[in-house]
Amino acid sequence: MQHGAPDAYGRIPERNISDGDGVPCRHCLKNVEAGEPYLVVAYRPFPDLQPYAETGPIFLHARECERAVEVESLPEILASSDYIVRGYGSNDRIVYGSGGVIATDAIAARAEILFERDDIAYVHVRSARNNCYQCRIERG
Known part of the structure; x- marks a missing residue:
């Protein structure tokens, strides 16, 4: 999607500029820094359409970023209580x-x-x- 592919609804991602607060990239699992462009996309974290396949918005850096490495700890973006x-x-x-x-x-x-x-x-x-x-x- 960072290269223009459509989201789960077949739409081109929306583009915004981060204010630096609460814009976690779901690809690299890091916050999008203030002033950086980001994408808002419809994402379905399931392989197929079915009644439980929830689709919702996620954020991605507009630029390419490295996929988060799989680790055995929680990602830093989980900052809520x-x-x-x-x-x-x-x-x-x-x-x-x-x-x-x-x-x-x-x-x-x-x-x-x-x-x-x-x-x-x-x-x-x-x-x-x-x-x-x-x-x-x-x-x-």
Whole structure:
């Protein structure tokens, strides 16, 4: 999309200039600095369309940036006090009863508890205020 590809709705990304506050790039997982251009795109973090395949806005640096390295710690963009943490099955559907608003410093522990269940394949971390997709935690 940083090269002009359409978003999940087939639209060209919107372009804005960051004020430096609360514009986390979902590709590099770093904040877009004040004065830098960024893209607002519709993103669906699921492989196929289906009733549980939520689509929502995310931000990306307008310039190319390196994809965040997969690590075993939470990304620095998770600066809010709490987030929705919710499990999904291998069929990409919500596993009912797995979701909750969790304090940021308890996200890793909550993911570990969820991964004790055989029916949870991965976990999404989403904004507790707006349900925006933040990142995915893999079983591992």
